[in-house]
Each structure stands twice: as C-alpha cells, then as structure tokens.
Amino acid sequence: MTDQRRPNPHAGLEGFCSPSSRRPVRTRIRTPTMEAALDLSPLLLTLKVALLATLLAFAGGVAGGFVLARASFLGKETLDAILTLPMSCRRRCSATT
Numbered sequence: 803m804t805d806q807r808r809p810n811p812h813a814g815l816e817g818f819c820s821p822s823s824r825r826p827v828r829t830r831i832r833t834p835t836m837e838a839a840l841d842l843s844p845l846l847l848t849l850k851v852a853l854l855a856t857l858l859a860f861a862g863g864v865a866g867g868f869v870l871a872r873a874s875f876l877g878k879e880t881l882d883a884i885l886t887l888p889m890s891c892r893r894r895c896s897a898t899t
Contacts, residue, residue: 870882 866885870878870885
C-alpha cells in the first residue's frame with residue numbers, strides 16, 4: 803500500500819504567515835491622506851479650452867449662416883456647397899465602409 807499524505811495547505815506561505823499560528827498576517831494598507839489631494843488644473847484647462855472652442859465655433863457658424871442667408875455675392879452657391887459637404891459626406895462615407 804502506498805503512503806498517501808495530505809497536502810500542506812500552508813506550503814509556500816512562509817513569508818506571509820506567522821510561524822506560530824500559520825494564519826495569514828494582517829497588514830495595514832496605507833491610504834492617501836487629504837494632504838495629497840488631486841491636482842485639478844489639467845481638468846480645468848481642458849474645460850476652458852473646450853468652452854472657448856465651442857464659443858468660437860458658435861460665433862463663426864452664426865456669422866457665416868447670417869452672411870449666406872442675407873447677402874448675395876459671387877460664389878455663394880459654391881461656398882454653401884463646401885460648408886454643407888461634411889454633413890452630407892458623413893452618411894455616404896459611412897455607408898461605403
């Protein structure tokens with residue numbers, strides 16, 4: 803008959819268990835203190851740039867729309883087609899891919 807031993811459940815845990823009890827040693831996890839607060843300056847810069855870009859695009863779009871709606875000049879239809887092209891090209895390009 804062969805000698806069948808039960809495997810040691812604590813094998814390989816010598817560095818993690820206390821030698822007297824063979825139970826895992828509890829260690830305290832350090833948490834960040836309030837002194838190490840998050841730096842929010844990148845987020846604020848991103849929000850400022852996004853707001854400025856939105857305002858500039860809005861102002862340019864309203865001014866361009868006003869000029870196209872009210873004024874009559876040479877090349878008005880061509881300019882209108884160029885400004886409208888991204889909105890119509892989007893569907894066609896996505897349909898072909």
